[in-house]
Each structure stands twice: as structure tokens, then as C-alpha cells.
Amino acid sequence: MSELIRVENLHKSFGTLEVLKGIDLHVNSGETLVLLGSSGSGKSTLLRCINFMETLTSGRILLNGDAIGSETRGKITYKESDLCKLRTRIGMVFQHFNLFPHMTVLQNVMEGQLTVLGRDKAEAAEKSMIQLTRVGLADKAAEFPSRLSGGQKQRVAIARALAMDPDVMLFDEVTSALDPELVGEVLKTMRQLAEEGMTMICVTHELGFAYHVANRVLFLNEGTIHEEGDPQSVLRNPQTKRMKEFLEGHALFKLPE
Amino acid sequence: MEWNFAPVIANLDILLLGLLNTLKVTGLALSLGVPLGLGLALMRLSQNRPISMISEFIIEFFRTTPPLVQLFWFFFAFPILFNINMTPYLAAVVTFSIQSSAFFAEIFRSGIQSIDHGQWEGSKAIGMTRNQSLRRVILPQAVKRMIPAFMERSIELLKTTTLVSTIAYTDLMYQANSVAQSTFRPLEVYSVIAAIYFILIFGFSQLSIVVEHRLAKSGEGTVN
Numbered sequence: 001m002s003e004l005i006r007v008e009n010l011h012k013s014f015g016t017l018e019v020l021k022g023i024d025l026h027v028n029s030g031e032t033l034v035l036l037g038s039s040g041s042g043k044s045t046l047l048r049c050i051n052f053m054e055t056l057t058s059g060r061i062l063l064n065g066d067a068i069g070s071e072t073r074g075k076i077t078y079k080e081s082d083l084c085k086l087r088t089r090i091g092m093v094f095q096h097f098n099l100f101p102h103m104t105v106l107q108n109v110m111e112g113q114l115t116v117l118g119r120d121k122a123e124a125a126e127k128s129m130i131q132l133t134r135v136g137l138a139d140k141a142a143e144f145p146s147r148l149s150g151g152q153k154q155r156v157a158i159a160r161a162l163a164m165d166p167d168v169m170l171f172d173e174v175t176s177a178l179d180p181e182l183v184g185e186v187l188k189t190m191r192q193l194a195e196e197g198m199t200m201i202c203v204t205h206e207l208g209f210a211y212h213v214a215n216r217v218l219f220l221n222e223g224t225i226h227e228e229g230d231p232q233s234v235l236r237n238p239q240t241k242r243m244k245e246f247l248e249g250h251a252l253f254k255l256p257e
Numbered sequence: 258m259e260w261n262f263a264p265v266i267a268n269l270d271i272l273l274l275g276l277l278n279t280l281k282v283t284g285l286a287l288s289l290g291v292p293l294g295l296g297l298a299l300m301r302l303s304q305n306r307p308i309s310m311i312s313e314f315i316i317e318f319f320r321t322t323p324p325l326v327q328l329f330w331f332f333f334a335f336p337i338l339f340n341i342n343m344t345p346y347l348a349a350v351v352t353f354s355i356q357s358s359a360f361f362a363e364i365f366r367s368g369i370q371s372i373d374h375g376q377w378e379g380s381k382a383i384g385m386t387r388n389q390s391l392r393r394v395i396l397p398q399a400v401k402r403m404i405p406a407f408m409e410r411s412i413e414l415l416k417t418t419t420l421v422s423t424i425a426y427t428d429l430m431y432q433a434n435s436v437a438q439s440t441f442r443p444l445e446v447y448s449v450i451a452a453i454y455f456i457l458i459f460g461f462s463q464l465s466i467v468v469e470h471r472l473a474k475s476g477e478g479t480v481n
Contacts, residue, residue: 053378080386088384098379102397112383115393157379164383 003065004029004168004199005050010059012045019045021223023059027168027201032194034210034231035203037220038246043203046220047170050201051090052083063089063167088116091161092170095177097153099145099160105132106141109160117164124163131159135189151182155189162193169193171202207250211235219243264440265449272446275432276453282346282428283415286353290414293354294361299391301366312362319359325420328352332424345426349418357414364406368399401472408465412458429453 005027012020019042027033035043048054050061052068060076061068068086069076100108109128113119119127132138135155145153154174161169171190175183187206191213194200204210210217210231217234219227219242227234227243238244265272300312319327332348335341372395380390422431429450437446 051382053381084384084386086384087382092382094375094378094382096375098375098382100376100379100394100398102401111380111393112385115389116384160383 002029003027004031004063005201006062006065007046007050008060008062010046010049010061011057012042012049012054013057019223020049020057023223023225025218025225027199029167029199030197031215032200032202032213034214034217035201035220036205036207036210036217036246037226038249041220042223043220044172047092047172047201047203051087051092051170052078053092084116088112088164089167090170091164091166091168092172093154093157093161093174095173097145097150097157097177099153099157101145103144104141105137105143105145105148105156108145108156109163112160112164127165128159128163131162132156134162134192135159136185149182150178151185154178154186158186158189158193168199168201171200171204173203173205175204175206205250207235207247219246221246258444260445261442262445262449264442265436265445268436268440271432271436272429272450272453275427275429278346278426278432279415279418279428279430282349282353282418282421282426283411285350286357286414286418287411289350289354290357291361293358295365297358297362298365298369301362302369316359316362319356320363324352324356324417325423327356328420328424345421345424348424349421349426349428353414353418356417357410360410360413361407364403364410365399367406368403369395371402372398404472405465405469408462408468412461415458415461416454 003026005025007023007025010020010023011018023042023046025033035046037043045054049056052061055078056076063086067076069078069082071077100111103111106125106128109131110121110124113124113127114121117124129138129141132141135158137152137155137159140148140152140156145156148156157174158169174190175186178186183206187209190200190202190209194213202209202214212231214231217229217231218225219234219238219240221242227238227240234243235247238247297312297316300308301316303309303312328348331352332343332345335348335351336343369391376394376398377390380394381387385393418428419430421428422434425431433446433450437443440446
């Protein structure tokens, strides 16, 4: 397995608040990585730094072994055009979908291909239909997002990201805004992607998803990676007190076995 | 007192020329003021502090000074400063283009800012530049929300153009003055032009209500 993404000594501060305090991680091609942590632990910020939705305070990120940005005398600068190109290779799906309400489902999925990749309309439409079929929404192509359920919107958002043919997909708490009964269809789609070999980094509170789908789980606490390992051992036998508390919090109101 | 519209009808061609000129100045001020307003709004929203401040100053200056003062300044003062010839027509177009652009800038700005931040994020995440996001995602949604304010401002502009009669531009108001004086029938003349303005603006605002309804119906809710 080749290494797709490497994060080196990543620091991120908002004003005086240091959210990430030196993160090192790597993701191999085809791997699904799940980031866990309580709110404020920095997991979403970490995810958003990987595709430069947030600017890094310090540290660097490598995609396929190439460092992002240009370094001159120890200072790394990032050009908008480089970051835009990078973001076409790193897909992202958000908690609140962020679909474009003035476009149909098909137009949503085509938009980036037309505007950013410069594909022609026929090709973009064809690729969009392939991705919409993949997420099971080909029959909704002509609808506007307002006519869809939350789960369907999120699957369209996944198709929109996939249509750019990214190397890796980032999922930022994509089921947190959904009605509980709609969570399953989105997780199912994500699981299917993982099984098809897509490289994925997921921030989620769905421990079941982490347990069954992730190759590796990272637990973030106060801006550092606190515990890391394969999901079976990390979720069943947490080594740190903080991780134990976190899991206990999640299991508080589980149905009895 | 008796009403006699014969002198008004006899001078209808003069009044119609005035109406045409009023529409010309309004139309030109709109077609220059809207793009100029968008430019000012984008400057104002720029992350570059000086650019944003320059735009803010222009907008605030033209929103807070009386339009009549601006008109006189461009007609009487501007030519002295730059040693050029200024016609009433040119002064009118320049003044009302800039003046309305200041208002349109604020309409654009609030329209753009009313769009959920997630729309910027969604477009950024698929690799769009700031400009592409603005053009393809933000503005199409913002413009829809701006239409009522835009219509209202255009009506306001049409009314304000009556000021150009003070620098002897032959708009509807100016023509009415001259017809009223030459025929000694101010009652009929001013009644007629009041009616013309009423019909024009009432018709326009009815149209804007229709447009708004259309948009509301096709209105895919803008929040996801």
C-alpha cells in the first residue's frame, strides 16, 4: 500500500487558541481512517486543514509524496490556484451538505466538472449519472435539492465530490445533521465506497461505523493524537483513561444486549 | 376655476420628449450604476483593508450627501476642477450613476452576505476559486434575494431624476415647467405629469410584484 497523505507536525491556532498541537499522521491508498474525539478536540479542524479549508499555522501536508505549497527560506506559501487544484483531488463532504439550491441534483454534480475541470457538458453529465447511480439517486437527477430528504441530499453531496475523481475523500460529521432513521443510508453509501477501495478520512460519532469499516482509528484529545490503532483493539480495549471515558459516554444509553 | 387640457394636449410632444429624456437618464444611470455598484460591493467585501475602506468611503459619501448637492457639484464644480465641458445631460448621467451605484453596492453586499457560508465552502471544496464561487454559486442566489430592494431603489432613482430640471436638462419635470409657464396652465400641466409619474411607477412596482411572485414560486428554498 502506498502512502497517499502525510501530515507532518501540524499546528493550527485560531487567534490565541491553539486547536492542533502538532499532529503527525499518514493515510495509505485505499485505507479508511476514522477520527474520533469529543467536541473541541480538533478533529474537524484537522480534517479541514488537509484540504486547506483552513490555513495551517505551521507544519506541512504531502499528497502522494509532494509537499503542498512552495517553500522559500523556511516559509511555506500557498497560491490560490495550487490549493484549488489540490481540492479537486481531495473531495470533501460536510455536515450540512452545502448543495447549491439553485441547481438541480444533476447540475450540482456537474458544476465542478464544468467550471473547474473544464469537462464538456456531455462528458460531465455522463460522469455525474455514473456517480448518482453509485449513490442510488439516478432517478433524482432532475430534482432540486429542496425536494430531497436529508439523507438523499448527503448522498448527492457525496456524488458531487466523487464526480471530480478525487484521490481521497474527507467526511466531516456527515451524519450529524440527519434524522436518526436517515443515518443508515449515508453510512451504507460510505461503507460501499470504502469497500470499493476509496481512500477515506472520516470524522464521525458513529462508533459502529468506525468499528466495522475503519482500517484505523485515531482518537484526538486537546489537539493531539491521544490513541491510535485498529478499531477492534482501540474501541474494545482502550489504553488511556480519556479514551475510556469517551467510549463510556457513548455507551451510556445503549439498548441492553 | 375650470379645467382646460387643450394647452397640455397641444404641447404633448414637448412633454413626451421630456418623458423620453427622463427614461434615458434613469436607464443609463441604472445600466452604469448596477455594474459599478457590484464593483463597489466586491471592493467593500475584499479582504484587502485599504480597498475595502476606499469603497466604504465612496459608498457612504454618496449615500449621505443630498443628490441635489452632488448634481450641482458635478455640473458646476467638476468642470472647473478638471477644465472640461459639462453638459446637463452628462452631469445628470454621471451623478445618478455614481449615486445609485452607492445604493446598489449596499444591496449587492447585503445580498451576498445573506448567503449561507456553507455555499462558499461547498464550492471551494470542489476546487472553485473565490471568483468562480461568486459567479456560479453566490451571486445567482444573492441576486434573487436582491430583486425587491433593487426594484425599490430603481423607483427611487426615477423620482430623484426630477432634480436634473434644476440644471436645465430637458427631462419631464423641466418640460412641464416650461409648458406651464408658456401656457399659464400649471394646474393641468402638473396634474398631467403627476399622473404620468404615477402610471410609470405604479406600473413598474406592479411588475416587480409579479416578478417577486414568480421567483417565490420557482423559489427552491435557498437554505438547502
